Amino acid sequence: MSLLASFAIGKHYRFLSACVLVCAALSGCGGSSSGGDSTASSVSSAVSSSSVVASSLASSSTSVVASSSVPAVSSVSSSNASAAVSSAVSSSSLSASLSSESSSSTSSSSANLVSQKRGLAYGYHSLNDLAMMQGKVSWWYNWAVTPESAVRDYYEDYDVDFVPMAWNGTFNETALREFLDEHPSAKYLLGFNEPNFAEQANLTPQQAADLWPQLEAIADDYNLKLVAPAVNYSPGNVDIPGTDDDWSPWEYLDAFFEACEGCRVDYIAVHCYMKYAGAFEWFIGEFERYDRPVWVTEWASWDEGGPANVGEQMDYLASTVRWMEANPNVYRYSWFIGRTDGGPSAFPYIDILAGDGQLSPLGGLYTAIPAEDYRHTLPGRIEAEGAHSQTNFTHRATADTSGYVNLVAANNATAEFKVHVPQAGNYLLNLRVASAETHPELRVLLDDAPLATINNIQTGGEQVWQTLSANITLSAGNHSLQLEIPTANLAINWLEVSPL
Numbered sequence: 001m002s003l004l005a006s007f008a009i010g011k012h013y014r015f016l017s018a019c020v021l022v023c024a025a026l027s028g029c030g031g032s033s034s035g036g037d038s039t040a041s042s043v044s045s046a047v048s049s050s051s052v053v054a055s056s057l058a059s060s061s062t063s064v065v066a067s068s069s070v071p072a073v074s075s076v077s078s079s080n081a082s083a084a085v086s087s088a089v090s091s092s093s094l095s096a097s098l099s100s101e102s103s104s105s106t107s108s109s110s111a112n113l114v115s116q117k118r119g120l121a122y123g124y125h126s127l128n129d130l131a132m133m134q135g136k137v138s139w140w141y142n143w144a145v146t147p148e149s150a151v152r153d154y155y156e157d158y159d160v161d162f163v164p165m166a167w168n169g170t171f172n173e174t175a176l177r178e179f180l181d182e183h184p185s186a187k188y189l190l191g192f193n194e195p196n197f198a199e200q201a202n203l204t205p206q207q208a209a210d211l212w213p214q215l216e217a218i219a220d221d222y223n224l225k226l227v228a229p230a231v232n233y234s235p236g237n238v239d240i241p242g243t244d245d246d247w248s249p250w251e252y253l254d255a256f257f258e259a260c261e262g263c264r265v266d267y268i269a270v271h272c273y274m275k276y277a278g279a280f281e282w283f284i285g286e287f288e289r290y291d292r293p294v295w296v297t298e299w300a301s302w303d304e305g306g307p308a309n310v311g312e313q314m315d316y317l318a319s320t321v322r323w324m325e326a327n328p329n330v331y332r333y334s335w336f337i338g339r340t341d342g343g344p345s346a347f348p349y350i351d352i353l354a355g356d357g358q359l360s361p362l363g364g365l366y367t368a369i370p371a372e373d374y375r376h377t378l379p380g381r382i383e384a385e386g387a388h389s390q391t392n393f394t395h396r397a398t399a400d401t402s403g404y405v406n407l408v409a410a411n412n413a414t415a416e417f418k419v420h421v422p423q424a425g426n427y428l429l430n431l432r433v434a435s436a437e438t439h440p441e442l443r444v445l446l447d448d449a450p451l452a453t454i455n456n457i458q459t460g461g462e463q464v465w466q467t468l469s470a471n472i473t474l475s476a477g478n479h480s481l482q483l484e485i486p487t488a489n490l491a492i493n494w495l496e497v498s499p500l
Helices: 003-009 016-025 039-048 091-104 127-133 173-182 205-222 249-259 277-290 310-326 361-368
Strands: 118-121 139-141 188-190 225-227 268-272 294-299 330-336 380-383 389-397 405-421 425-435 439-446 449-457 461-474 477-485 491-499
Touching: 118 294, 139 330, 173 205, 188 205, 205 225, 205 249, 249 277, 268 277, 277 294, 277 310, 310 330, 310 361, 310 389, 361 405, 380 405, 425 439, 425 449, 439 461, 449 461, 461 491, 477 491
Parallel strands: 118 139, 118 330, 188 225, 268 294, 294 330
Antiparallel strands: 380 491, 389 405, 405 477, 405 491, 425 461, 425 491, 439 449, 439 477
């Protein structure tokens, strides 16, 4: 069995006790009724049921066969990370390094990407998938040293980068070098996958350090930057010398760097499956102690029972993506995963892709959220989920004739869209809305000044859609277009500006 097949078949690990402990330390990380209140009993329960999923090996299989709590995954699976550093640098120099790298790595072909950071952890792409994600996802990896055979010779035509990974100490260096010879545009090499898990790369810190010069030599030969061994909270089944906290990703990295003094490690890599966005943000922030930019190479809401429905997963994804886009210490991120055997409507509701070359509603949301410096061009249509920021909205898959996701307002909901208007003039603004209730008004602002107000909105149902219009005047240049909805349960699918 090939290395790729072996880890495609067997794995997804979650260490629930660690996540509950985080919620115990964070105020409000649980959000609503499912928050972190009864933490003592939750910790006890989580420790006794920390879910280590046994792999089911079948040499011809291409999907994960897992326990009842974990879906079968139509892709190469993986799930924990963290990466590394050597010498300490100040926060200001870290930010300067990030800005310099982001600028220097942006080519003319990728300048119009919705996000330079956004990637996908998945190993079964088709060319149709890449075409659908073109301009919206900038990179992917599949836990292997080479891309999937279906896209290997063509992926660069879709303005997307493939990042190879040395999964464990027996990775195929010959195949990796052959790929790098064929694809000189490669920029990065991911280090070992969850070495602090016995069921994954299964490397002690010393073993990982002993192997690291092999990766450095490859990186030096091909001018690659190195992303450190990927870690997460683990079951504690790989020994870390000098501590009883073998579950700790920080203890593992500390021991790795002590054993690998002077090693070159350019980035940290982190995996996280914490249920709540607040816990996720805390966890990722803790890796800033290593003074290197962070790659979040796997994440989703999954632990502690996971989301109750796809809407909750959407809310989690939207919150964490916008946080990472705004965080200069997060260099890249990749959602787990492209497809599962259960499909987008099955727990844990993590599929970005639906059919061949099709996005799921979650994927429509994922690919629509823009980077901080991205601007929507008007005239044109903007999906509601393409807001740069939002407050008091939740997400719901749309039943409208187009689009993927609706934003559903709570009281005093606001959304901001950064836009660019090449030419001043008079325009028609269309808003696609639905509601079973009557709403006194929806306010539209431009740079905090009133632009239009639409009154007495009621369409006859929460998925009964109407297009409401207003005439507006726009000046040329960059602007902030804002929506304000004072009352709850008004849904928005998209807004569109067209010339009069």
